[in-house]
Amino acid sequence: MTADLAILYEHPQWFTPLFAALDRRGVSYESLTTRTAFDPADAALPAPLILSRLAMSAFLRDAEHPIFWAQALLARWEMGGARVLNGTPALAIDTSKARQLALIASLGLAIPATRVVHRAADVPAAAATIGFPLVVKANIGGAGAGIARFDDAEALRAAVADGSLPTSIDGVLLVQDYVPARGGTITRIETLDRAYLYAIDVAGAGAFDLCPADACQVPGSAITMTATEPPAPLRDAAEAIARAASLDLGGVEVMIDDRDGTPRFYDVNALSNFVARPLDVLGWDPHDRLVDRIVGWIGEAR
Structure with a gap:
């Protein structure tokens, strides 16, 4: 063990800016891909x-995705005494939108009305308790995948009958109220070491399936990202969620319900893929602050 830091990742391009920032600071690190085997007896x-940089959208890139494999690997490293940033407690939250919503609600924060099922046949009955329009979501999603909107019971029953409902790699689905986001905008609040880092407003058609990560956008997309300063109660709520979710680094998403003005938190993301062109959007580069904190964590781990 010679490096000060190891980074576990699976996406081939997303973390180039992080590696460059570490190189500029002279931080010794080893980059580890998920295309390998590990010995559970090896300490x-x-x-x-x-630092875990495992994305839930990994299943979109590889049918033989590493999400559940990584749960065991991170746990083994933790048992061996490593400090794992966004380790197994954070991963347990990241891999379940149902857990995320339960955690958020336990903090007294509002969420969209939701029912969680594990059988497609139970979706219509769950929908009847919520009303339309609604969305059906995969419990493990990523990049806006695994979400479909239904405007009436007939369309939903037809999707159940013909097997066209979204699917989740863990077999769990969320039936959720379609919240009309005020201005068609959601806010992504980024945190570092459980503290507010920055926020962006993400706007575009169909706010229920936006993906704030820039790498998820396609050429010509109408999605826009703008720096914003959320009100203090929203920043405080995001920090409370980050603490409860054991997020060393991650984002929390919230939208204002246009029907009544209620902020509804709906997503926790342990993969904080910083905004592209940060100097243009934010006026500063969050990778520099991340590396500052990484250097501090290295000192604490020695």
């Missing part, structure tokens, strides 16, 4: 500090 660690 050796790649570094005393490990």
Whole structure:
């Protein structure tokens, strides 16, 4: 074990800016891909500090995705004494939108009305308790995948009958009220070490399936991202969620319900893929602050 830091990742391009920022600071690190095997009896660690950059959207890129494999690997490193940033407690939240909503609600914060099912046949009955329009979501999603809107019971029953409902790699679905986001905008609040870092407003058609990560956008997309400063109650709520979810680094998404003005938190994302062109959008580069904190974590882990 010679490196100060190991980074576990699966996306081939997303973390180039992070690696460049670490190189500029002279931080010793080892980059680890998920295309390997591990020995559960081996207590050796790649570094005393490990940063997990595993994306839930990994299943979109590879049918033989590493999401559940990584749960066991991170746990083994933790058992060996490593400090794992966004380790197994955070991953447990990241891999379940149902857990995310339960955690958010336990903090006294508003969420969209939701029912959680594990059988497609139970979706219509769950929908009847919510009303239309609604969305059906995969419990494990990513990049806006696994979400479909239904405006009436007939369309929903037809989707159940013909097997065209969204699916989740864990077999769990969420039936959720379609919240009309004020101005068609959601806010992504980023946190670092459980503290507010920055926020962006994300606007575009169909706000229920927006993906704030820039890498999820397609050429010609109408999605826009603008720096914003959320009111203090929203920043405080995001920090409370980050603490409860054990997020060393991550984003929380909220939208204002246009029907009554209620902020409804609906997503926790442990993969904080910072906004592209940060100097243009934010006026500063969050990678620099992340590396500052990583250097501090390295010192604490030694």
